[in-house]
Amino acid sequence: MEQILFNYLSKYILLTDDEKKAILELDIFKQFKKGTQLLKEGELSDNGYFVIKGCIRTFYIVDGVEKTTEFYTEAESLEPLCKINKKTSDYFISCVEDSILMVADSEIEQEIFQKFPRFETLCRVLSEELLAKNKADFDDFKTSSPEQRYLNLFQSRPQLLQRVPQYQIASYLGLTPQSLSRIRKRLSVGAK
Amino acid sequence: MEQILFNYLSKYILLTDDEKKAILELDIFKQFKKGTQLLKEGELSDNGYFVIKGCIRTFYIVDGVEKTTEFYTEAESLEPLCKINKKTSDYFISCVEDSILMVADSEIEQEIFQKFPRFETLCRVLSEELLAKNKADFDDFKTSSPEQRYLNLFQSRPQLLQRVPQYQIASYLGLTPQSLSRIRKRLSVGAK
DNA sequence: TACATTTATTAACTAAAGTGAACGAACTAT
DNA sequence: ATAGTTCGTTCACTTTAGTTAATAAATGTA
Numbered sequence: 265m266e267q268i269l270f271n272y273l274s275k276y277i278l279l280t281d282d283e284k285k286a287i288l289e290l291d292i293f294k295q296f297k298k299g300t301q302l303l304k305e306g307e308l309s310d311n312g313y314f315v316i317k318g319c320i321r322t323f324y325i326v327d328g329v330e331k332t333t334e335f336y337t338e339a340e341s342l343e344p345l346c347k348i349n350k351k352t353s354d355y356f357i358s359c360v361e362d363s364i365l366m367v368a369d370s371e372i373e374q375e376i377f378q379k380f381p382r383f384e385t386l387c388r389v390l391s392e393e394l395l396a397k398n399k400a401d402f403d404d405f406k407t408s409s410p411e412q413r414y415l416n417l418f419q420s421r422p423q424l425l426q427r428v429p430q431y432q433i434a435s436y437l438g439l440t441p442q443s444l445s446r447i448r449k450r451l452s453v454g455a456k
Numbered sequence: 457m458e459q460i461l462f463n464y465l466s467k468y469i470l471l472t473d474d475e476k477k478a479i480l481e482l483d484i485f486k487q488f489k490k491g492t493q494l495l496k497e498g499e500l501s502d503n504g505y506f507v508i509k510g511c512i513r514t515f516y517i518v519d520g521v522e523k524t525t526e527f528y529t530e531a532e533s534l535e536p537l538c539k540i541n542k543k544t545s546d547y548f549i550s551c552v553e554d555s556i557l558m559v560a561d562s563e564i565e566q567e568i569f570q571k572f573p574r575f576e577t578l579c580r581v582l583s584e585e586l587l588a589k590n591k592a593d594f595d596d597f598k599t600s601s602p603e604q605r606y607l608n609l610f611q612s613r614p615q616l617l618q619r620v621p622q623y624q625i626a627s628y629l630g631l632t633p634q635s636l637s638r639i640r641k642r643l644s645v646g647a648k
Numbered sequence: 649t650a651c652a653t654t655t656a657t658t659a660a661c662t663a664a665a666g667t668g669a670a671c672g673a674a675c676t677a678t
Numbered sequence: 679a680t681a682g683t684t685c686g687t688t689c690a691c692t693t694t695a696g697t698t699a700a701t702a703a704a705t706g707t708a
Contacts, residue, residue, distance in 0.1 A: 322595070324595065324599060326599055331599045333594070333598050343584055344588070345589070345591070345592055348585050349588070355595070377577075381573075384576060384577060384580055385576060388580035388583065391587050392535055392579075392583045393540050393541070394587055395586055395590060396536070396539075396540045397537070398591060399525075399526065400537055401594070402525070402590065402593070402594045403514070403516065403525040403526070405594070405597070405598070405630070406523070406525050406627070406629075406630040407516060407518055407525065407627070407630070409666090409694090410694080429654085429656090430656065431654095431655065435598070436598070438597070438598040438599075439695075440695075440696060441655080441657090442657080442658085442695085442697085443694080444656095445657055446658090446694085446695085448657095450694095601664090601696090602665075603664090621684090621685070621686090622685075623685070623686080632665075632666060632667080633685080633686070633687090634665085634667080634686090634687080634688085635666075636686095637686060637687055637688080638664085638665080638687090639665095641688090642664095
């Protein structure tokens with residue numbers, strides 16, 4: 265199970281057995297049932313998440329309607345804004361599937377950075393990389409039509425379309441469920 | 457001039473005079489004329505930028521048309537994706553105004569981190585914060601209509617609308633210049 | 649199994665954005 | 679000053695998304 269984590273990290277640094285052991289001893293791998301709310305609007309939490317298995321999503325409720333903005337699957341991590349700016353959250357986090365997550369608060373992070381300073385370098389590099397990638401995704405979104413965005417998602421994360429209800433994909437693409445349904449129809453007819 | 461940098465950093469850590477001196481001695485403050493291309497599509501660069509004064513933007517050229525996706529003004533910083541993933545750039549970076557920038561490559565960063573380890577913590581914290589904020593901006597974009605996005609920009613960065621040509625704002629909002637022109641008209645008529 | 653709820657599709661209609669072209673105003677450069 | 683760009687607006691037209699509502703299909707649950 266923890267192999268997902270170590271595999272992911274091995275792309276950046278090779279951990280010693282000591283380091284691996286220290287991580288496992290923190291005992292921060294937790295199981296959650298599908299539908300579990302990890303964070304609610306208005307709450308303040310100090311937890312960050314790394315997905316070992318399963319899928320979680322962030323969503324807003326605008327005029328009573330859910331707007332899903334991001335999905336996190338295996339080997340992806342989420343540091344909620346409320347953890348960083350210490351303000352109550354604008355959004356919800358919940359489990360799209362039964363999931364196994366690493367859950368770490370600032371105290372745990374400090375502890376690790378203290379024991380293994382290399383981890384701080386790792387985290388800096390990782391978040392710089394995530395930032396640049398997120399910018400690239402945002403750029404893509406801005407410069408594409410809804411249809412292109414759907415095709416793009418189809419290319420880059422095909423499994424996601426199987427794992428997640430379509431109305432959540434729709435708002436992830438900045439659309440209503442009806443529009444996404446139409447786009448899919450248009451594409452399937454056009455392809456024939 | 458360097459006050460812009462030190463002011464910004466003071467929100468996160470208080471620098472000693474030694475540290476300030478060390479930064480200034482790197483001699484990485486550079487001047488650029490409006491229109492200067494800092495990075496071109498297809499190029500590979502190891503430079504990151506921090507804006508002391510002025511404005512720079514990133515843009516793509518898609519089917520011969522410029523698509524501006526981000527603006528960076530005073531006290532904002534840009535680490536291009538090509539610096540991080542070592543692949544040639546998909547986009548251009550150029551100066552919207554005469555600008556004074558801090559330009560730093562990986563070697564310079566290493567040097568600083570070596571001398572002042574606190575800087576690595578700072579950079580980790582900063583990029584985590586930027587990542588969370590960028591996600592929030594992206595969420596906003598996805599959940600808003602073009603008109604709301606324009607109004608939102610009007611609120612959050614009113615000066616930008618004065619400093620930057622409107623066709624660049626348009627693609628920044630994911631629109632054609634014609635659509636933005638219409639939105640502005642609609643809003644000005646509605647306001648009367 | 650049967651019932652209730654959630655999710656996806658379809659349709660008719662409205663509103664808004666994309667497209668291509670034209671025009672004038674503003675800015676540059678010589 | 680003037681010639682040449684660049685930029686913003688407007689227009690007519692096409693395409694696509696939003697909205698509201700109805701229905702069908704799939705899923706979950708007693």
